[in-house]
Amino acid sequence: MDAWPIGVFASIDAGLGVAWDVIADLKVPTIQLHAPHPDKRNQAAAETFRAQMDEMGVRCTAVFGGFEGESYADIPTVVQTVGLVPEASRASRLKEMMEISDFAKWLDCDTVALHLGFIPHDPSNEVYSEIVAVTQQLCDHCQANGQYLHLETGQETADGLLEFIQQVGRDNLKINFDPANMILYGTGEPIEALQQVGDHVRSVHCKDGTWSDTPGESWGQEVPLGEGDVGMEKYLRTLHAIGYTGPLTIEREIPQDPERQKAEIGQAIELLTGLRESILA
Ligand code: MG
Numbered sequence: 001m002d003a004w005p006i007g008v009f010a011s012i013d014a015g016l017g018v019a020w021d022v023i024a025d026l027k028v029p030t031i032q033l034h035a036p037h038p039d040k041r042n043q044a045a046a047e048t049f050r051a052q053m054d055e056m057g058v059r060c061t062a063v064f065g066g067f068e069g070e071s072y073a074d075i076p077t078v079v080q081t082v083g084l085v086p087e088a089s090r091a092s093r094l095k096e097m098m099e100i101s102d103f104a105k106w107l108d109c110d111t112v113a114l115h116l117g118f119i120p121h122d123p124s125n126e127v128y129s130e131i132v133a134v135t136q137q138l139c140d141h142c143q144a145n146g147q148y149l150h151l152e153t154g155q156e157t158a159d160g161l162l163e164f165i166q167q168v169g170r171d172n173l174k175i176n177f178d179p180a181n182m183i184l185y186g187t188g189e190p191i192e193a194l195q196q197v198g199d200h201v202r203s204v205h206c207k208d209g210t211w212s213d214t215p216g217e218s219w220g221q222e223v224p225l226g227e228g229d230v231g232m233e234k235y236l237r238t239l240h241a242i243g244y245t246g247p248l249t250i251e252r253e254i255p256q257d258p259e260r261q262k263a264e265i266g267q268a269i270e271l272l273t274g275l276r277e278s279i280l281a
Contacts, residue, residue, distance in 0.1 A: 186215025
């Protein structure tokens, strides 16, 4: 595979991603897929999606888990609702992630990813060791399916993420690096963070954002690729420097408006294609 195939974050029926029927129009060779609702996570549905992707000439490079009840309304709500951290839903969501891993296997996809949620910052905290334990269980399930588990960045600092990966101690635990999330959540300067965690990065999002006036307390703003504070050229040059050759997956968290998606993502593809040519030349 050539380095840096372009991709888009896509969805069939759940999560904010490019609508399924827009994928073919965009003519991208790869997608990351938001896991569909539970009723479509069976083997028959997976085989249908796989046949559709073959027809579109698209390869699924990661399946992202997401859950009922998650809300990204503001940072405190994320703390309460997202990922495997909230205790009330932890066991059922772990089971669901394992089902998503099985679904990904039926799609012939070797990577499952998710936002774990806000892991407590202190490793001696009891909840911290509980999150380490569920992540180990999930990694082991993925391992049995021949898969990697990728953690989406944003809710931890680079130091926090490295510490957590070390505590989990599973070779198939990797990072999906999202530079905009570092800005949106106010968890650190993305280029420095990427240099720090680079050895663990196995997939990335190409997303842009602007800093909040009160980083870490209120959201920054997500904006079209190239219009935010990430600095796309510097981002790609840093990916090159750390030896990353995987897909460049464009993520744009706008509601499913096919025309707007096509226009904005078309521009993002153009930007990335141009940068790729000049950097890899
Ligand atoms: Mg992302």
